Amino acid sequence: MKYIFCLCVSFFFAVNTMYAQYKKTTYTSEKLGEDREIIFHIPENYDAKKKYPLIVVLDADYLFETVMAASGFYTYNDEMPESIIVGIRQENSRLSDCNYNEDTGFPKDKGNNFFEFIGMELLPSLADEYNLADFRIIIGHGLTANFINYYLFKDRPLFDAYVNIAPTFAPNVTDYLTSRLSTLTIQKFYYLITSDKNRDAENAARIEELHQSLQAIDNDQLHYNFSIVEDSDNYTVAAHAIPRSLYGIFDLYQPIPPEEYEKEVLSYEEGIVYDYLENKYNAIHGTYDVDKKIRLNDVMAIYAACLEKEDLPSLESLGKLGKKEFPDTMLGYFFEAEFHEKSGNTKKAMRTYEKAFLMSEIDFLTKDMVQERIFNIKKDMGW
Known part of the structure; x- marks a missing residue:
């Protein structure tokens, strides 16, 4: 229900922003020998x-708006960070x-040309622009979900995250995938999502067989996620699948939630x-190659942990961070003052609180x- 609600809200958000951010163009492809929208x-x-x-x-003629809406909501x-979304109508x-x-199960004829169009024409032109x-x-559905996997088999895969929605696999591809994902040396996200009412029993069995193989892989570079969506068809x-996968892929990017605070922050012992x-x-x-300004939410979570764990060195570090990241506010001086107060340096604490007050x-x-x-400091000191 959470994802359905999020999706409905995100569609509302997208309707209000679509016209400012949505555009179409025609790309003349030498690889395909034709124009593509x-x-x-x-x-x-x-x-x-x-x-x-x-x-x-891929399949942007019907998937694009859903991706744009979910991305806009998050x-x-x-x-998740602001992203550039590019769809290919097919x-x-x-x-x-x-x-x-x-x-072989690998692209041939125009399939091979389409593979090269994305990797050798479309992506380089986007990087230039x-x-x-x-x-x-990269996101695909059914037949295009099978196609996106071909980029994994390059020596240096072009994509970092693959969203396979109810894939219709070509021969041998599932075997290739198990072997390839087992030997990854760089971090990749692999999402496999299917329905509980898959109309193709043979393909449903192949997806389940692939899932059993992939969940058994022991490779820290692979972030694998599998889900069966109840009450859905192909x-x-x-x-x-789209909002679920984007939410999962950008899990690390998100603010520290209460669960993470309780399970990981308070039990952190590596420093x-x-x-x-x-x-x-x-x-x-390191994961998303974006520079994210430190959130006030996360600063306050660490502050709460400092108090609960009586971690004064962290409180001192938060004071320095607050001055740097929130320079026009009392945040940094307040943390610094509290550090001095808890360290027994009450005079310095009072002077620093006075700076915070301004x-x-x-x-x-x-x-x-x-x-x-x-x-309270003055009262305790008898002033």
């Missing part, structure tokens, strides 16, 4: 100095685009608790709170 979603406030993950959508709620060329050799992050997602599954925050944002950059309020930190801290 491409659909773009570029963030409304696109900044050439920022990097943007790329999402490539971006609005700061659960309503009149789907079969030929995805043509494969019945013996936009500042793309080194994180790419078509309606796409509306569920001071401040290191958890630093490691999280380093991992965001700054802007933020979150639950108010001038009244700071003034009360100053009053």
